[in-house]
Amino acid sequence: MNVEPKKLLWPTDFSELSLAALPFVEGYHARFNAEIHVIHVCTPLPNPNKLPVGLTLTESDLSILNTFLNDAKSRLEQLVRDKLEGVTSLHCEVLGGHPWSEICDYADTHNIDLIIITTQGLTGLRHVLLGSVAERVVRHAPCPVLTIKPA
Secondary structure, eight states, X not given: OXXXXXXXXXXXXXXXXXXXXXXXXXXXXXXXXXXXXXXXXXXXXXXXXXXXXTOOOXXXXXXXXXXXXXXXXXXXXXXXXXXXXTOOSEEEEEEESOHHHHHHHHHXXXXXXXXXXXXXXXXXXXXXXXXXXXXXXXXXOSSOEEEEOXX
């Protein structure tokens, strides 16, 4: 395990909650000169590259999907310009699918050393019913995960 992460992954849903991870992302970047990967997963949009055999999308479906993904990409680029100004080793990507799965797949594919993600801190019945993206990422990630619970 690399204790000096060179590649960080910050998944964001554009919420104020997800922004709570930003100081940690910036801190690890500054301390270890780490490359930052920022992703947003659009859900429940299907990932056209992972459709079940025999299932296809129509031209209209693809057009709607591309518009939605392009809008999310614009929001992600704006977020990065506003919050990570001056960071040179930066990669942004918008994906479609189940957030925890896409986050873990991205981390595996891009050899990420550390995922930094916020958690809502749900407990009890709300946790059982809603689940937790962060919890699933912790369980399935191919690398260490730093979870941030905002105050």
